[in-house]
Amino acid sequence: MIRQKLITQTDFLARPVNELLTGTQNKVLLVIAGHIAARHAASNLLAPLLGANTQIAVKKRGDVSLDEVEEVYAGLDPNNLDRIITIGGGSVIDLAKCLLNKLLLQDQSRPQFIAVPTTAGSGSEATCFAVYYDKKVKYSLDKPSLLPDIAILDHGFLQSLSADQIAISGIDAMAHAVESYWNINATDESKEICQKVISTILTALPAAIESADRLEFLSSLSEASYQAGKAINITRTTGGHALSYYLSGEYGISHGQAVAIFLPVLFMYNAGANPDNCNHPGGPKAVHDSIDELNSIFNCSTADESCKFLQSFIRRIGLAATLHELSLNDEGLIERIVKNVNFQRFNNNPVMFNESALISLCKNLIA
The missing domain is CATH 3.40.50.1970 (Rossmann fold)
Structure with missing residues (x-):
């Protein structure tokens, strides 16, 4: 090793x-x-x-x-x-x-x-x-x-990074930390890392984009990105990444932007964990506990609030939060995205793959 x-x-x-x-x-x-x-x-x-x-x-x-x-x-x-x-x-x-x-x-x-x-x-x-x-x-x-x-x-x-490069990179690190946190492979070590990473990015990412004197914030983002990498090296990623690859492969959407679109969707999707759809070894309670802990980090009370918070945060750093904002309005696009999901990554998700549920959520949240 x-x-x-x-x-x-x-x-x-x-x-x-x-x-x-x-x-x-x-x-x-x-x-x-x-x-x-x-x-x-x-x-x-x-x-x-x-x-x-x-x-x-x-x-x-x-x-x-x-x-x-x-x-x-x-x-x-x-x-x-x-x-x-x-x-x-x-x-x-x-x-x-x-x-x-x-x-x-x-x-x-x-x-x-x-x-x-x-x-x-x-x-x-x-x-x-x-x-x-x-x-x-x-x-x-x-x-x-x-x-x-x-x-x-x-x-x-x-x-030398542009504001767009900082945003795209930083939201990818945020997604790594969130997806690692609710991951079926999460450990106490990985979750502790992710709590610190998310808190750092929430402060440092907007500041690095908006502040004229940004080196301190960029340094914090660099170290948070490294730590988020350590976390996903333990757990791997989950549903948000699994859905994002089709946008990158077919439409050339940058990885961070594509992941950002689906992160709020997976918040709502995973909040619906129950005994029939749960993929987590700790059962639905472990999933709900992770969602509640993430809600707390985001200073939110429910998954719905966290979903809206994340979309607002994504827009604040200058990225699109919906497919419409990316000018992607192709008929049947959401169905194609879900049908082309990457199961190597989705298999780490705490809620099992459900095509119709994902299509419905995507249409409600990101169309």
């Missing part, structure tokens, strides 16, 4: 001597976001990493696709890598994980794996799983070997 090391330091890459990231004798694969590569071209940001044996893979925009993984891997020399360093958002880190997985499937020895997130939302630097799409269908890798050995939270990267 990998015991991950966490380092938190602003402008970590700018250190003149960095024993973790430098070493021209090491054979290194650097997987980076396109905008980070562009910054390097202007400022030599990555100079400490670029030894003679460094290969660079630049992530294209958007979600990871199987075609992209195959194309990037085909252009690499994967033999005897000493280290994989990935710098970017969740999709960049997921690309690095997919490349690492292919490397291990080829019976190569596992290199040291270092992840440096440049957004505050996916928590991918703290998880052992990755998402990719093949022909618009979402798939997941889930292997202990994909957990980075070292996660570096360099808050300096966050200062």
